[in-house]
Amino acid sequence: MPEEELVELKFRLYDGSDIGPFRYSPASTVAMLKERIVAEWPKDKKIAPKGANDVKLINAGKLLENNKTVGQCRVPFGDLPKAVITMHVVVQPSVTKAKTAEKVVDETPRKNFCSCSIL
Secondary structure, three states, X not given: OOHHHOEEEEEXXXXXXXXXXXXXXXXXXXXXXXXXXXXXXXXXOOOOOOOHHHEEEEEOOEEOOOOOEXXXXXXXXXXXXXXXXXXXXXXXXXXXXXXXXXXXXXXXXXOOOOOOOOO
């Protein structure tokens, strides 16, 4: 594949630091990008994804779907063929984990207290 066809991407983290830039084929999927982000995640960050499902990618204000390709997600930039595209990374735990945590809180036994004052 000629080098001109590759898309150069970097990923902006919550604290303003970046992962990349890396070159990808336009046929690469968003799921593949997420796997790479998890593998390259800096070890010194307080917030870190446990897996690719915890990572959300945003490009041009749109949340990217796992089954879409880089070519489908890319926004045309006019006369900037070699521009590095910055995608924003959000770490968000999956919904099933959050619901499990809520159930644990709701299942804690509650103590009912009643008091009465007669004057």
